[in-house]
Amino acid sequence: MIDLDETDRQILRALRQDASLSAGELGRRFGLSQPACWRRVKRLTEAGVLTGRRLVLDREALGFGVTVFLGVKLATKGRVSLDEFERAASAIPEVQTVEHVLGLFDYRIRVVARDLPDFERVLRRRIMTLPGAGNVEANVMLSEERLPGPL
């Protein structure tokens, strides 16, 4: 595990908002030289803390009006069926995330669709037909906010 000082935390907070900030811009903001800042970003990247970047797009403007969180319970279990289920679920283009969880469900899946009829199509043709899929619970997302986390 890597130890962070206050400057590292400030850098992480800033990059979480805007990953395209250069070492020079970050340095000016936090009173560091460009090379000093670059070394800090490099250290955070090499330690695996910064794993990459994600493009932030306006889903609705791109025609994806519906996001649904699914809880899926497998009907049959066993090593083989888990792998098969995971592979098939990950291959669905509308599926954004697949998480293996413990609790009421076996998997948590995030799906985007153009609208509710489009979601129904994805659910019936793609999700319900996944190998081993049993009970499926769907919750349509109304709003979402992301927070900086404990930095």
Place this chain on the structure above:
Amino acid sequence: MLDDLDRRLLRQLQSDPELGTAALAEAAGTTPAVCSRRLARMRDRGILRGQEAVIDWHRLGYAVHVSLRFTLDKTHTNAFDVFIREARKVPEVLEIQTFLGGVDVRLAMIARDMAHYQHLYRSRILTLPHIADIEALVHVASIKDEEALPL
């Protein structure tokens, strides 16, 4: 509306947000000048909002990741607002989503270990206002985590 070139650019950028204009233009089959113009237009229209850094919380010592699903006591007219306002104050909460369906609100929360989780659960979560019911899904593994849109 977006045309095929815009979509190609977004697809390429989604899979590699760090691509420079020249590489991006080549991958999408256009010139750097056109590429820059298209990106600028999508930024102006708010479609392309930016890039955020992805942080691996495990590497910062947060080994536990839990999805908390709440049903709220909706006899209080402002239950959602009050609940969300308080949930935002918990530093370990990374995401807040609201839903239409069986679940009202979901919080994604991280903790250093199970003892820390239990402490947070008792001192910060159970004390949130207007909770009718809580379920926890403990994250075991991330199978797909791109959050890409099927453009």
